[in-house]
Amino acid sequence: MLQIDYYAYSNKLSGTHPGEKFLFFAITVTLCLALSTPATSLAVMILTGSAVILLARVPWQVYLKLMLIPGSFLVVGVLTIAFTFTRGEGDFVWAVQLGSFTTGVTTEGMVSAVRMFLRSLGAVSCLYFLALTTPVTQMVGILRLLRVPSLMIELMVLIYRFIFILLETAGRIYTAQSSRLGYRNIRTGFQSFSRLLLSLFVKSYRQSQDVYDALLSRCYNGRLNFVEAEYRWSWGNLALIAAAESVITACWLITGGI
Numbered sequence: 001m002l003q004i005d006y007y008a009y010s011n012k013l014s015g016t017h018p019g020e021k022f023l024f025f026a027i028t029v030t031l032c033l034a035l036s037t038p039a040t041s042l043a044v045m046i047l048t049g050s051a052v053i054l055l056a057r058v059p060w061q062v063y064l065k066l067m068l069i070p071g072s073f074l075v076v077g078v079l080t081i082a083f084t085f086t087r088g089e090g091d092f093v094w095a096v097q098l099g100s101f102t103t104g105v106t107t108e109g110m111v112s113a114v115r116m117f118l119r120s121l122g123a124v125s126c127l128y129f130l131a132l133t134t135p136v137t138q139m140v141g142i143l144r145l146l147r148v149p150s151l152m153i154e155l156m157v158l159i160y161r162f163i164f165i166l167l168e169t170a171g172r173i174y175t176a177q178s179s180r181l182g183y184r185n186i187r188t189g190f191q192s193f194s195r196l197l198l199s200l201f202v203k204s205y206r207q208s209q210d211v212y213d214a215l216l217s218r219c220y221n222g223r224l225n226f227v228e229a230e231y232r233w234s235w236g237n238l239a240l241i242a243a244a245e246s247v248i249t250a251c252w253l254i255t256g257g258i
Contacts (some may be wrong), residue, residue: 002164003062011056017136017231020131023109024051024241029126031245032119035252041118043251048125049243056133063128070124070238074117082113136160136252154224162208169203170196 008014013021032044049067053060134142136157143153173196177183182192 002167004041004066004131005136006131007058007062011133013056013133014135015053015231016133016237017233018020018134018142020234020237020241022139023238024244025126025130027241027245028129028248029123030254031248032126034124035249036119036156037252037255039251039255040248041115043248044122045118045125047247048129050121052129052132053243055249057131062153063132066128066132071121074120075135077120078113078117078155081116082109084201084243101239103122129185137226140226150223164206165207165211166200166204169207171202171204173199192210194255 028044028048032041052058136151138217140153140157143156149248177192177196182190
């Protein structure tokens with residue numbers, strides 16, 4: 001089981017109405033993208049991180065490790081925004097002359113890079129909140145309430161299921177190869193990895209056929225049915241959501257929308 005999926009089912013907010021969690025996610029990510037300021041982005045990250053760690057009781061080490069994954073990619077991405085490459089002169093904070101061209105970091109580029117980094121990381125924190133607190137079975141109920149086509153929901157569920165099949169199969173093949181010293185050096189590692197990909201494709205295809213046969217044996221008629229639990233809306237949680245969104249909006253107003 002994936003670590004995210006494990007905490008989605010075992011966190012302290014798993015019994016909360018999924019509509020409340022989706023409402024908090026939808027409003028927060030909208031404010032994060034619409035009110036694009038460093039203050040609002042930081043407020044979004046603090047609020048969503050606090051909800052995950054303090055309310056859902058997900059270990060902070062796990063959450064921090066998960067945030068570092070997209071954060072490292074974002075750092076590489078925003079470097080292209082921070083650096084400027086020009087033939088003439090510019091307002092460079094740091095620059096290197098390459099013949100007739102100049103490349104370096106400008107004040108405007110640094111500000112744009114920081115804003116983009118915080119905005120993107122804030123949106124990612126919202127997605128992590130939803131993923132770490134809401135199991136996929138609850139997400140299916142939300143999508144049906146939103147009138148999402150059944151075909152899209154079923155494709156999502158099947159792809160979600162096949163992710164686990166791929167990971168489990170790849171793990172078994174890798175363990176078998178490692179026990180036979182298949183990765184003792186770079187040359188054998190590349191050979192083993194190519195064989196792993198080939199075996200993974202064949203085995204995954206066969207297991208997908210087994211899953212489809214299992215569905216047919218259970219009278220599958222083109223629609224996946226799920227047993228949905230009954231939840232009650234909490235006025236306290238709705239008030240907490242309203243307060244959180246008010247804090248984000250207040251941060252934007254205090255900073256003057258800059």
